[in-house]
Every structure is written in structure tokens, then in C-alpha cells.
Amino acid sequence: MEILSMIALMNVTKSFGKTLAVDDLSLRIEPGEIFGLLGPNGAGKSTSINMTVGLLNPDKGRIAIGDGGSPHDPAIRKQLGIAPQALALYDELTAMENLRFFGKIQKMPSGMLKDRVPELLCKIGLWDRRNDRIKTYSGGMKRRLNLAVALIHRPRIVLLDEPTAGVDPQSRHALFESIGELRRDGVTVLLTTHYMEEAEKLSSRVGIMDKGRLLALGRVSDLIASHGGKSRLYAQRADREFFLETDDPMAELVGLQAGGTLLQFKVESPDLEHVFLNLTGRNLRD
Amino acid sequence: MNAILAIAHKDLKLLLRDKTGFFFTFFFPIIIAVFFGSIFSDNGGKPVGLHVMIVDDDQSAASEAFIAQLEASDELSVQRSLKEEAVEQVRLGKEVAYIEIKKGFGDAQERMFWGDPPEIEIGIDPARRGTSGMLQGILMKYGVNAFQKRFSDPSLMRRSIQDSLESIQSGSTMDDSRRKHLTGFLTELNAYLDQPTPIVDGPVSGNSGFGGMNPLVVTARDVALEKRGPQSGYSISFPQGIMWGIIGCAASFGVSLVIERTRGTLMRLQTAPIDQLHILGGKALACFVTTCVLAAGTLGIAILFFGIRPNSFPLLSISIVSISFEFVGIMMLLSVLGRTERSAAGIGWAVLMMMSMIGGGMLPLFIMPEWMQTASNISPVKWAMIAMEGSIWRQFSLNELLVPWMILWGIGSVGFLSGVWMFRRSRSE
Numbered sequence: 001m002e003i004l005s006m007i008a009l010m011n012v013t014k015s016f017g018k019t020l021a022v023d024d025l026s027l028r029i030e031p032g033e034i035f036g037l038l039g040p041n042g043a044g045k046s047t048s049i050n051m052t053v054g055l056l057n058p059d060k061g062r063i064a065i066g067d068g069g070s071p072h073d074p075a076i077r078k079q080l081g082i083a084p085q086a087l088a089l090y091d092e093l094t095a096m097e098n099l100r101f102f103g104k105i106q107k108m109p110s111g112m113l114k115d116r117v118p119e120l121l122c123k124i125g126l127w128d129r130r131n132d133r134i135k136t137y138s139g140g141m142k143r144r145l146n147l148a149v150a151l152i153h154r155p156r157i158v159l160l161d162e163p164t165a166g167v168d169p170q171s172r173h174a175l176f177e178s179i180g181e182l183r184r185d186g187v188t189v190l191l192t193t194h195y196m197e198e199a200e201k202l203s204s205r206v207g208i209m210d211k212g213r214l215l216a217l218g219r220v221s222d223l224i225a226s227h228g229g230k231s232r233l234y235a236q237r238a239d240r241e242f243f244l245e246t247d248d249p250m251a252e253l254v255g256l257q258a259g260g261t262l263l264q265f266k267v268e269s270p271d272l273e274h275v276f277l278n279l280t281g282r283n284l285r286d
Numbered sequence: 287m288n289a290i291l292a293i294a295h296k297d298l299k300l301l302l303r304d305k306t307g308f309f310f311t312f313f314f315p316i317i318i319a320v321f322f323g324s325i326f327s328d329n330g331g332k333p334v335g336l337h338v339m340i341v342d343d344d345q346s347a348a349s350e351a352f353i354a355q356l357e358a359s360d361e362l363s364v365q366r367s368l369k370e371e372a373v374e375q376v377r378l379g380k381e382v383a384y385i386e387i388k389k390g391f392g393d394a395q396e397r398m399f400w401g402d403p404p405e406i407e408i409g410i411d412p413a414r415r416g417t418s419g420m421l422q423g424i425l426m427k428y429g430v431n432a433f434q435k436r437f438s439d440p441s442l443m444r445r446s447i448q449d450s451l452e453s454i455q456s457g458s459t460m461d462d463s464r465r466k467h468l469t470g471f472l473t474e475l476n477a478y479l480d481q482p483t484p485i486v487d488g489p490v491s492g493n494s495g496f497g498g499m500n501p502l503v504v505t506a507r508d509v510a511l512e513k514r515g516p517q518s519g520y521s522i523s524f525p526q527g528i529m530w531g532i533i534g535c536a537a538s539f540g541v542s543l544v545i546e547r548t549r550g551t552l553m554r555l556q557t558a559p560i561d562q563l564h565i566l567g568g569k570a571l572a573c574f575v576t577t578c579v580l581a582a583g584t585l586g587i588a589i590l591f592f593g594i595r596p597n598s599f600p601l602l603s604i605s606i607v608s609i610s611f612e613f614v615g616i617m618m619l620l621s622v623l624g625r626t627e628r629s630a631a632g633i634g635w636a637v638l639m640m641m642s643m644i645g646g647g648m649l650p651l652f653i654m655p656e657w658m659q660t661a662s663n664i665s666p667v668k669w670a671m672i673a674m675e676g677s678i679w680r681q682f683s684l685n686e687l688l689v690p691w692m693i694l695w696g697i698g699s700v701g702f703l704s705g706v707w708m709f710r711r712s713r714s715e
Contacts, residue, residue, distance in 0.1 A: 053557045054556075074560070077557055084553050090300060092299075092300050104289070105289055105560060107288070133303075
């Protein structure tokens with residue numbers, strides 16, 4: 001039996017004038033999966049997300065959400081939660097008021113909101129500051145509230161656009177915890193980020209985009225194996241130093257040890273950043 | 287509907303929490319109205335420097351002397367005029383009152399002890415009772431002065447006595463007994479004046495023996511104000527102040543949609559299970575409520591503290607609702623024209639300022655040259671001003687107001703629908 005995708009982009013293309021923003025993108029995200037969408041600036045990630053939530057219509061192709069519905073369908077949109085990169089909150093309102101307002105917009109019954117708002121405020125550590133206007137909050141507090149607003153109506157699908165941009169390690173840790181909870185609750189998450197270690201840590205699969213095209217898609221370990229390149233081995237013997245790129249650093253180490261005692265060594269395995277740079281190049285992007 | 291109410295409630299809350307925005311929305315229009323109203327209004331009915339027209343029907347030395355006294359006075363600022371012109375000026379509310387020195391004024395002053403006293407008529411709007419009373423008092427004062435002067439000048443007094451004696455002798459309507467007593471009294475008085483002690487200057491006491499003689503008769507004639515003129519400068523400045531407030535509201539709410547877009551909150555709203563009409567409807571409702579409250583509050587102050595008396599409260603209410611609807615539509619259109627806060631604010635203010643300049647929001651329509659009044663037909667502000675003034679002081683009937691109302695609703699509808707269409711189009715691009 002075929003498992004239905006929670007998010008499916010099928011041969012989606014979108015242009016703005018002469019600029020091809022997304023070029024024939026096909027992508028399926030399974031229920032409960034945390035999917036990391038990576039790419040340099042201008043790769044087409046935001047356009048893809050905007051099409052996924054129905055803010056933009058594709059020129060070609062089709063997008064299906066949930067059980068095959070359109071993102072323009074209010075019933076489907078009720079299943080979506082979005083935390084934009086910009087802190088999409090009202091500065092002059094308190095955390096409580098922001099959550100209540102967005103809950104009402106999500107058509108949540110008042111009784112449900114009454115319980116859900118305090119629950120979320122406690123979860124993100126803002127209960128004590130619930131009645132303060134959020135213009136008085138730090139960047140990390142706002143970022144946590146930004147995520148909480150996306151979760152207020154218990155969506156089945158959450159889109160997180162750079163959820164940890166510009167926050168301190170404590171807030172980043174708290175956000176990771178919250179995203180981890182989403183995984184445990186079976187929520188499907190589409191995550192875009194520039195932090196490779198974040199994508200590596202949180203995502204079960206990642207897709208790497210550049211110039212509107214999906215360059216690679218798969219589990220992080222598979223992508224590293226296929227696109228990460230060789231491991232880098234640095235070793236030092238009494239007589240000389242070694243710097244090698246190799247597919248099998250252990251074998252190389254054994255060989256070097258056989259030629260004389262190693263004073264120190266370091267193995268640098270390829271990671272997602274290598275995959276990213278190998279696929280998208282090292283040229284600076286605007 | 288709940289989503290619309292939630293968005294409107296949120297927008298109103300944001301407006302109330304923005305102290306600067308709140309001040310400029312609700313208090314600035316009142317400050318403008320009071321400031322310009324006080325500049326253009328009369329001085330509140332105070333007698334000091336009261337400007338009046340004066341009509342001299344008598345054209346005698348006595349009337350000329352009386353006018354000279356008034357011209358030299360601090361209490362009045364007089365302008366000579368013909369009767370018809372004076373009445374018209376008062377009727378139109380351009381002058382406070384006119385004073386007419388009736389024919390025979392000089393002769394009556396000469397006779398003093400015989401016949402009717404000198405007569406003056408003042409023409410004034412019956413609503414200005416206080417001013418009328420003060421004006422009568424001022425005239426009486428100068429009438430008494432003339433009377434007193436005659437008593438203090440023996441030669442003038444003798445001439446008056448002589449004239450009176452001749453008049454009494456030749457008068458046929460007086461009974462003999464009275465003629466005899468008056469002749470005796472005046473002869474005795476003439477003899478008294480021949481004595482060396484002069485009559486000194488000083489106030490005439492009620493016990494002086496002349497209290498029964500009337501130095502001046504002032505009659506007041508009602509000249510009702512032409513109803514289509516403004517009651518005072520505040521009648522003009524308050525509608526203008528309200529207009530500025532409403533324009534400010536439209537500009538602020540227009541920018542607020544762009545702020546939602548740039549801050550990302552619009553994205554949240556657009557991805558929520560609500561229609562785009564709910565988003566725009568919520569903004570529109572908040573803007574509508576704010577403009578209605580602003581107009582009603584400012585007019586309340588105008589009525590309570592500045593003596594504005596709208597011709598019709600029901601018609602004024604409909605005008606305010608129509609104006610609010612018009613500017614909600616304009617706001618909706620402006621909100622989708624700018625992509626950034628700066629461009630939206632710039633476009634909004636430029637468009638609204640232009641509308642206001644040619645539409646009577648800055649200069650009253652009735653003082654504009656004719657060609658400009660014609661050109662102002664293209665400005666939505668003009669129709670808003672006409673609707674507001676029509677129900678405050680122009681005394682428009684329901685039929686006369688229907689045209690501006692329909693134009694206001696038309697502009698509002700076109701603006702709203704265009705805004706919704708452009709908003710939907712921007713999303714599907």
C-alpha cells in the first residue's frame with residue numbers, strides 16, 4: 001500500500017518575469033518526517049514554501065497537501081502552521097494576546113484557546129512574561145513565540161523558515177527541544193535553514209536546492225556518502241607531517257603507524273556542509 | 287465574521303497602544319479645528335471692537351455728531367452703509383449688526399422737552415441676544431452723552447428752550463393746561479440759565495429732574511441670519527479638522543496593511559483558514575469604526591464647547607457613515623499600491639494631500655475661485671466636505687444630500703473592490 005505524502009510538489013515551476021525561481025521541482029515529504037530544505041540565498045526555497053502554503057500559485061505543476069488537498073482549501077490550511085523567518089508577531093501586543101489572536105484566526109474555540117495558550121507559554125518559557133508587550137522581549141524570546149504561534153492550533157504540518165536565526169545557544173536549544181517534540185507527536189515539518197549542523201541534527205531527510213532546481217535529496221548519511229567527498233586525515237610522526245584525502249582513513253592510519261610511531265592525528269569526515277558546498281559551489285551569492 | 291471582528295479588534299488595540307498614532311488620530315483634528323476656528327470666528331460676541339454697519343437716514347449735524355462719537359469709541363468699529371446693503375450683510379452673517387439713525391433724529395434732539403425722542407434702530411440676528419443688549423447699552427450711553435452735553439452748554443440749552451416754546455405755542459394737539467405748565471417751566475428755566483452759575487459737567491442723576499425725559503429710543507429689529515451661512519468659524523474648521531483626522535486614519539490603516547506584509551504577519555493571516563476578504567474586511571471595519579468615532583467625538587466637542595448646532599443629527603449621522611465608508615474604500619486601494627512602508631506612506635499622503643488641497647480640506651470650498659470649485663469635483667474630499675457641511679450648516683435637505691452620499695458610497699465601493707482585486711491579484715502572482 002502506498003503511503004500518502006503529507007506534502008507533495010509535483011513538477012512545480014515558478015517564474016518572476018524572466019527569472020526562473022523554481023524549475024520543475026518534485027518533492028514528497030512523508031507524514032511525521034522532518035525534512036530540511038537547504039540552499040544558498042536565491043535558491044528558490046522561499047518561493048517553494050510560499051507555493052506550498054498557497055501564497056503563490058505555480059506556473060506549472062501541482063501541489064498537494066495532506067490527503068491530496070489544495071493549499072487554497074481552508075480545511076487544508078487549518079492543518080498548516082507556519083513560522084516565517086521574519087518574526088511575524090505584533091510588537092504592541094503581549095505574548096498572550098498574540099497567541100489568542102492567531103488562535104482566533106485559526107478558528108479555535110474559545111474554550112480550547114483558554115487551555116492551549118497557557119500550555120504553550122509554559123512550554124516556551126514565557127509564562128512569567130505573558131502580559132508584557134513583546135517589543136520588550138529579546139530576539140530569542142520572540143523566536144520562541146514565533147514558533148508557538150505556528151503551533152497554537154495543533155497543525156499536522158509545520159513549515160519553519162530559519163527557526164533559529166539570530167538566537168542565543170539557550171534559545172536555540174529550547175527550539176530544538178520543541179522541534180523534537182513535534183517529531184514525537186508525529187507532526188510533519190518542512191524546515192529551511194542555513195545552519196548545516198541544525199539540518200543534520202533535526203532532519204531525517206534533506207533536499208539541497210540551487211538556482212531553482214533540486215540538486216540532491218535523501219538521508220543525510222546517504223548524501224554525505226554520495227556527495228561529501230573524501231575524509232581528510234592529518235597525522236604527525238617524529239620525522240614528518242601528513243595531510244591526506246582518503247576514502248578509508250582507518251586504513252591510511254594503520255599504514256602510517258606501520259612506518260613509524262604517530263605523535264598525533266586528526267580525521268575530518270565529510271559532513272553536510274561539504275555536501276552543500278560540493279553541490280552548490282564556493283562562489284559567494286548575493 | 288469572527289475573523290473579521292478579531293482582526294478589527296486587534297487593529298483597534300494596536301491603534302490605542304500607539305500613543306503617537308492615537309494623539310494624531312483623535313486629538314490633532316480637534317487642535318486644528320479649535321486653532322483655525324478661533325482665528326476665523328468672530329470674537330465671541332464681546333462688545334469690544336464690535337464691527338457694525340451704520341446707516342444715516344437723517345443726514346443732519348446731530349446725526350453726524352452722533353456717528354462721529356461712535357467712530358471714536360473703543361467699543362465699536364463702524365462702517366457707513368446704505369440700509370439695503372447693511373441688512374443684507376447682517377442677514378448673511380458677514381456683519382454682526384447695523385445701526386440706523388432714523389430720520390428726524392436731529393430735530394428730536396433739538397426739541398428735547400417736547401415731542402418724540404431721537405430714534406435709532408438696530409438690526410441684529412435674534413439669536414444674538416447678548417450682543418443686542420450690549421449694543422443697545424452702548425448706544426444709550428452715547429445718547430445720554432449728547433443729552434448731557436446740551437444741558438451743560440447754556441447757549442445750546444437756550445436754543446432748545448426757545449425751539450420748544452415756539453413748538454408748544456404752535457402745537458394744536460396739546461391741551462391748554464399742559465401747555466401752560468410747560469411754558470411756565472421753560473420760561474423759568476430760561477431765566478435760571480441767565481444766572482451766572484454755569485451747569486457743570488457730570489453724570490445725570492436719576493433725581494436731577496430730567497429722569498422722565500428719554501434721551502434716545504433704541505428699537506431692535508430682528509434680522510434672521512441667512513441659514514445657509516456658517517454659524518461661526520468653528521462650523522468650517524471642525525469639518526476640516528474631522529477631514530484631516532479621517533485622512534490621517536485612512537493613511538495609517540493603509541500603511542498598516544503594508545506593515546503586516548513586511549513583518550510577515552500578513553503571511554500568517556493569508557495562510558490561516560480564512561478568506562482574504564476577512565483580512566481586508568477586518569482592516570476595513572477597524573478603519574470604519576475609528577473614523578466614525580473620530581468624527582462623532584470631534585463633533586461632540588464642537589457641539590458641547592463651541593456652539594455648533596448641526597441642522598440635522600440624523601442627516602449628519604448618515605453623512606459621517608458615508609464619509610467613513612468612502613475613506614475605508616480609499617484606504618483599501620492605497621494599502622495595495624505601496625510595496626514598502628515608506629512607499630505606501632508616501633503614496634498615501636501624496637494622494638490624500640492632493641485630494642484635500644483641491645477638495646476643500648485646507649481652504650473652505652466657498653472661498654475658492656469658481657474654476658477651482660469646478661475642478662474640485664474630482665476630489666473625494668470635496669464630496670465629504672459637502673456632505674458634512676450640508677448637514678452641519680448648509681441646511682441641505684435629504685434630496686440635496688443624496689447626490690454627495692451616492693458619490694461617497696460610489697467612491698468607497700470602487701476603492702474597496704479595486705483594493706480587494708489588487709490584493710487577490712498580488713497573491714496569485
